[in-house]
Amino acid sequence: MSYIGGTLSVVSGATSPEDASTYGAKSFTEIGNVISAGEIGDTHEDLAATLLKTGRTKHSNGAKDGGEVNVMIDGEDFTDAGMVIIEAANGGSVEHSFELAGPTQTWYFYGLVRNLRTLEQDANTKAGIQFTIAVNSATVRTATV
Numbered sequence: 532m533s534y535i536g537g538t539l540s541v542v543s544g545a546t547s548p549e550d551a552s553t554y555g556a557k558s559f560t561e562i563g564n565v566i567s568a569g570e571i572g573d574t575h576e577d578l579a580a581t582l583l584k585t586g587r588t589k590h591s592n593g594a595k596d597g598g599e600v601n602v603m604i605d606g607e608d609f610t611d612a613g614m615v616i617i618e619a620a621n622g623g624s625v626e627h628s629f630e631l632a633g634p635t636q637t638w639y640f641y642g643l644v645r646n647l648r649t650l651e652q653d654a655n656t657k658a659g660i661q662f663t664i665a666v667n668s669a670t671v672r673t674a675t676v
């Protein structure tokens with residue numbers, strides 16, 4: 532199965548409580564011409580301790596980090612309604628909520644928009660935009676309706 536048909540949408544503001552019904556009640560604006568959205572989900576810090584008696588290292592899960600989601604956009608359409616929101620949010624301190632809808636699952640999360648840039652410009656590169664979402668929430672996953 533591929534992710535063909537998937538969409539990435541945005542709305543200003545963090546979501547609380549972080550659950551599917553609260554996210555689902557928001558009026559998201561689709562971001563046009565999305566090529567890709569990077570990996571989504573938490574990583575955990577490794578809390579490791581090597582026991583003196585056994586010499587065996589024991590691992591525990593520490594703090595969670597949503598990391599960064601890199602987004603690639605085809606073209607440079609800054610009049611696209613979603614891109615208008617992204618450009619205004621870039622580098623600011625206002626969190627935005629995101630909905631990434633795939634063929635069978637929808638993921639919700641919120642964070643800060645940063646690093647909005649145009650792609651390298653040369654004779655063999657298609658025009659495009661990239662930006663990063665610094666995730667500040669858990670990822671809520673639900674079945675796509």
